[in-house]
Amino acid sequence: MTVLDIQGLSVSYGTPRGELRALRDVSLSVPERKIVGIVGESGCGKSTLISAIIRLMAPNARVRSGTVRFNGEDLLALPEARMRGLRGTEISMVFQDPMQTHNPVLTVGRQMIDIQYRDKRSKADKLKRAAEMLALVGIPDASARLNQYPFEFSGGMRQRIAIAMALMARPSLLIADEPTTALDATLEVQIIKRLRELQDEIGCSILFISHHLGVIAELCDEVVVMYAGEVVEAGSVRDVFHNPAHPYTRALLECDPGHIKEKTRNLPTIPGNIPDLVSLPGGCIFADRCPQRHDACTEHPVLSEASAGHRAACHLIKAGAPA
């Protein structure tokens, strides 16, 4: 069963310079009980993708084409009221910036009671559940700290509270946009472990966005690599990390300081910039920066199979060149 199935999604932003084509023909799916990671350069459209899935887009954003099916239902065609009903219950979110999730003027306990508004339980029961959930994500003195306001917690604690809140509703899909960037390594692995356990217990799927390749490698089953608004590679974590088929993925892996054993003050980077999404170049979107660019690359490559269940959008695959 596929929980989330996105086909041919294109999203644009209206800007004074013209149409900024933030997502182009994006297809990906999140199978039931699986964790799918999304990686890609900043500005590649990961947050835009999420905002389109949950339909909380910037006022100047527009879906040009595509479908977003959630348990079979096309989210883009749903009435707003139904969508509102899904958000926070069936589909939960944890954002990059935990302050976005919290209301600064309400105590954490109050907010955690509020999100249980559908439950018929007593307030005391709800508070108890809130404290349990906080303890589960590693907040010490959980019941006492329910009386505190978000600003009284550290950035990392706020992030863990956001995760606790998101999982309280036992969603079938959790969307997490860089949820561990504020955490130290021990807590990061702890949260990853907890996420895995909670995912297993709740039986949900997770769409997990992170720049931390190590975290993706450790947490996810599958990974989708995005570049400048397109999916350039997708497959199992093992296939993509061990046998990257797209030159961009290879470059990304080579840039990870975790891969570099010798201490250096000069870290590898991918030379060049992401193309201007208002005036897109023709042909392969990565051509400008690609060390393996060749004649065929003036044509836009489509996603093709590098091995079973492992696809990449690069002409080198069709040409049968060694990946």
Next chain:
Amino acid sequence: MSALLDIKDVVVRFAVRGGVFSSAGSIDAVSGVSLSIEEGKTYGIVGESGSGKTTLARAVAGLHHASEGSILYRGQELRDLPEAQFRKLRREIVMMFQDPIGSLSPRLSVKSLITEPFRIQGMKGRDLDAEARRLLAMVGLPPEFAARYPYQISGGQARRVGVARALALDPKLLIADEPTAGLDVSIQGEMLNLLARLQDELGLAIMIITHNLNVVRHITDRVGIMYLGKLVEEGETDTVFSAPRHPYTLALLAANPEPDPDAQLMRIELQGEPPSILNRPTGCEFHTRCPFAQARCSTDVPSWQVAGPAAHRCHLPASWEQDKVCPA
């Protein structure tokens, strides 16, 4: 050579409201930290979330009051320095904040944001358009970004705007709170290379707070590991990474996720929950989670032990004599 920044026994105390915490009265978010940063060097601070890293950084930048201790910048005491005098120093000591979008005013364009330091410092007669172009180029953003507003840029782009703004006035000490969190590895590399280049060119000293141990290993000269508002280990980065002595440092280094799905990881599991600073553990404050704790750890406070190029606070530090770790 004397240090650019010399911090001694700094305590930052917050009052906590009544109610369930009436017994506490106050908490020490930073509880006696000493470290020094040499001119042109990079000092990394790592530690558990909530361990007081940001609070310490803000105290150095004059944004929190240090209740105890001393903060010497070029020999000048910053603690209790009147705001009027501190203002002049804000050209030399700048802070880049952790939260990239939240720290940028949504009503200001990118150009206004990155050139705001010139206005705040009353530096008239500058060509602000030219400065904006220079600063954007420095952080790898195209000139047309000058006209954008914070909501029109991605998280990573916002971070670069933050760097441009911080470097506008050629500071001497840059305090960077999680400068690369949320950046992809290539841009993170660019950013760190940029900071390294600026460091060499301008003799900039950097205090960097980061959760990314790979970053710390590559770019810092010294590192301090914080736990519950105190340093548990500090010293030359190479020494701390190759021969960590404190169990928390060991756990932290072992937790670093590797970009390899089949990596065989030797994890050191910490027990229990991170304790609260409202209720500090007795003895060694790490004993409630330490896998190597023994009876005296819960009663006796370990002293700060200097061992060559690094120092730590543990009764039973790991020893690395035969190239293998043997705690106790």
